[in-house]
Amino acid sequence: MPPPSRRSGRPRDPDVDRRALAAAREVYGERGWSGLSLEEVARRSSIGKGSLYLRWPTRAALLVAAVRDRARFVADIDTGSLREDLVTFAELWTAFATSDDGRLVERLLVDSHRVPEIAGALADDAYPEHVRGARTMVRRGIERGELPAGTSVALVADLVAGAVRNHVATTPAHLAARDDARGYAAAVVDTVLAGVRARAQPSP
Amino acid sequence: MPPPSRRSGRPRDPDVDRRALAAAREVYGERGWSGLSLEEVARRSSIGKGSLYLRWPTRAALLVAAVRDRARFVADIDTGSLREDLVTFAELWTAFATSDDGRLVERLLVDSHRVPEIAGALADDAYPEHVRGARTMVRRGIERGELPAGTSVALVADLVAGAVRNHVATTPAHLAARDDARGYAAAVVDTVLAGVRARAQPSP
Numbered sequence: 001m002p003p004p005s006r007r008s009g010r011p012r013d014p015d016v017d018r019r020a021l022a023a024a025r026e027v028y029g030e031r032g033w034s035g036l037s038l039e040e041v042a043r044r045s046s047i048g049k050g051s052l053y054l055r056w057p058t059r060a061a062l063l064v065a066a067v068r069d070r071a072r073f074v075a076d077i078d079t080g081s082l083r084e085d086l087v088t089f090a091e092l093w094t095a096f097a098t099s100d101d102g103r104l105v106e107r108l109l110v111d112s113h114r115v116p117e118i119a120g121a122l123a124d125d126a127y128p129e130h131v132r133g134a135r136t137m138v139r140r141g142i143e144r145g146e147l148p149a150g151t152s153v154a155l156v157a158d159l160v161a162g163a164v165r166n167h168v169a170t171t172p173a174h175l176a177a178r179d180d181a182r183g184y185a186a187a188v189v190d191t192v193l194a195g196v197r198a199r200a201q202p203s204p
Numbered sequence: 205m206p207p208p209s210r211r212s213g214r215p216r217d218p219d220v221d222r223r224a225l226a227a228a229r230e231v232y233g234e235r236g237w238s239g240l241s242l243e244e245v246a247r248r249s250s251i252g253k254g255s256l257y258l259r260w261p262t263r264a265a266l267l268v269a270a271v272r273d274r275a276r277f278v279a280d281i282d283t284g285s286l287r288e289d290l291v292t293f294a295e296l297w298t299a300f301a302t303s304d305d306g307r308l309v310e311r312l313l314v315d316s317h318r319v320p321e322i323a324g325a326l327a328d329d330a331y332p333e334h335v336r337g338a339r340t341m342v343r344r345g346i347e348r349g350e351l352p353a354g355t356s357v358a359l360v361a362d363l364v365a366g367a368v369r370n371h372v373a374t375t376p377a378h379l380a381a382r383d384d385a386r387g388y389a390a391a392v393v394d395t396v397l398a399g400v401r402a403r404a405q406p407s408p
Binding site: 029032103106107109110113114127128131152154155157158159161162163164165166167169170184187188190191192193194195196197198199 | 233236307310311313314317318331332335356358359361362363365366367368369370371373374388391392394395396397398399400401402403
């Protein structure tokens with residue numbers, strides 16, 4: 001009998017994937033890259049090391065999958081309006097980024113700049129979910145005519161995702177609790193959209 | 205003879221400070237927070253542990269001083285024009301953030317969310333140099349009348365510093381070499397300033 005690998009055509013058990021990814025996040029959060037052993041992930045998830053290897057060929061591939069798994073919700077934001085998409089994204093990302101799982105996104109980014117294996121695992125797929133998600137929203141908005149055709153997708157996504165990331169990273173904990181995430185998200189998005197539109201107009 | 209502490213009134217030797225901070229960055233870059241020992245910093249800088257303790261009462265205080273020391277150049281940007289200040293800041297920060305010392309700024313931020321001692325050392329002084337620096341520039345611009353009086357200083361600084369931070373974090377290495385940092389910096393700043401000004405105007 002062939003092993004239940006991705007190539008065998010046998011369906012993967014999503015519950016096994018979920019448990020493995022949750023255990024990998026837990027171990028990485030507690031012990032960092034140097035403490036992320038497959039033995040420990042196998043132990044906490046009650047999944048054999050062989051099964052882990054069949055799914056993720058390296059420790060770094062498992063880590064990248066585990067961190068991204070929780071950020072994937074961004075891809076589902078599709079309200080039909082660019083402003084609403086971006087405000088929803090900015091608001092939800094603010095909440096996610098301050099959670100334990102959200103903190104791992106920044107940690108993975110930092111580790112990718114010093115650990116070649118992680119950089120390698122990211123190489124085919126270099127953009128984190130929030131960057132990719134924000135870019136998709138902007139692209140759809142341009143297609144719908146909500147922004148001028150020549151708008152730089154990367155610039156708009158960097159401005160919105162970057163402002164949120166900066167806001168989260170530098171708001172002291174005692175202020176974060178009182179934070180008006182929706183109001184802040186709206187101010188960011190409205191400023192960026194107004195700026196892009198103003199620059200596209202001929203000067204008076 | 206009293207020890208050459210800050211309180212003794214005897215001037216500190218800036219060369220000793222520089223050597224200690226450089227050694228602390230080196231050890232932190234190589235070994236992370238868990239490997240940052242005062243013994244190792246003392247050994248590499250040829251400065252006694254006692255002298256280190258007189259200057260920085262804790263390991264976390266030394267680390268925060270070491271990382272911030274190299275980011276301090278931002279505070280010196282003051283061209284007399286808000287646009288020029290912000291473009292210069294965005295361009296220089298792009299270069300700094302991809303350097304070995306610049307990477308430590310992000311690493312310290314990530315570690316501050318999981319290591320209480322680091323969070324404690326940052327508490328009195330929670331804003332990284334680039335956030336503080338960008339805010340100072342925006343504040344001066346408002347005083348000079350370059351932006352409307354009610355402009356949110358934090359919002360403008362988050363947009364500019366955040367876009368740059370995001371751009372640097374997510375540009376793959378092979379593209380970063382070809383990056384037009386000045387052009388990107390100008391596009392970010394011009395979009396943000398146009399957005400703030402457009403939102404301050406009454407709608408036509």
